[in-house]
Amino acid sequence: MHSLPSTPSSSSTHPVVLPSGKWREALRGLRASLPVMLGFVPFALVLGAQAAQKGLSVAELALMTGLNFAGGSEFAAVRLWTSPPHLLLIVGMSLLINCRHILMGAALVPYLRHLRRRQALPALFLMCDETWALALADARARGRISMPYYLGVAAGLYASWVVFTATGAALGPAIGDMERFGFDMAFTAVFLVLLKGMWKGVRASRPWLVSLVASASAYLLLPGAWHVAIGALAGLAAAVYWAGRHD
CATH class of the missing domain: 4.10.860 (DNA Excision Repair, Uvrb; Chain A)
Incomplete structure (x- = not known):
């Protein structure tokens, strides 16, 4: 049986993924992120409620969580928030806490070599601890990062975090201290699960x-x-x- 002639698009080193294949990969990533998304909900609500108690509006909190997609530094910023705020202290603590992203990004480098910088760098904006852990585990199993899979994971986690922190800010004044329901333990539980996967x-x-x-x-x-x-x-x-x- 005669094989078809080789073409640049059928190269084994850079296989082309059809649009339908990309959607399947993105949905695979979204499905993989669903348990973590559920874990996001309680402590996103806690962060939103705490921010509302400090005087932040729903729009201000959504802007903060959307531009700084890193829950640990956001909790620190809200806890340190005063009126007027000590901006240098908050910025310094946020930078220090987020320095772990330097190491996380470095760990992904061997699996990103097949991508151009203009593809990889914007995608890293959506990287948080959970996105990184899921993407790294998948990349180790497959030998490289599947960008549609990564974006499927990241988009679901990003959207749920921004939406539910804003929801917490909206509901916080009516519900009061959400920590009394034990919601803050979800933060610890999610990280313990991630640590188990990296043990x-x-x-x-x-x-x-x-x-x-x-x-x-x-x-x-x-x-x-x-x-x-x-x-x-x-x-x-x-x-x-x-x-x-x-x-």
Whole structure:
């Protein structure tokens, strides 16, 4: 049986994915993100309610969560919010907390080499911890990132986060303190699930333990939000130290 002549579009190194295939990949990503989206709802509502208590409007919160898609720094910003706000402190804490995205982006580099920068860089705007974890796990299984899959994951998580934080801000004044319902535990639960998926043994988790102990100690001993900075810096220092030892 004669094979069809090879053409540039049928190259094995850069296979063309038909539009229908791209939609299937995007839907696969959206389905994969559904459990995390459900986990987003409670602590998105908590963030929205806390922001409303600090005087932020629904539109202001939607703008903040839409432009800074990183829940940890948003919780820190809302907790540090005063009238007038200490902007340098809030910006500094947000930058420090979001520095983890540098390491997350670096971990994706080997799986992004088949993409052009103009494709990869805008997509990284939608990267959060959960998007990164799901995309990295899929890329390791397939050898490269499927951009439609990534965008399917990211779009669902981004939309649900912005919508439900805004909903929390709208409902917060009527419902009151949502933490009394235990909704804030969803934040911890989602991250524990992500950590389980990235678990590589006790030796690799030592920087996590150092960060936890340092942050908890600072929380108990120091006023304000210094535990965030101290935990992050201690974890990074521990990671650099053990990486240099090559053990």
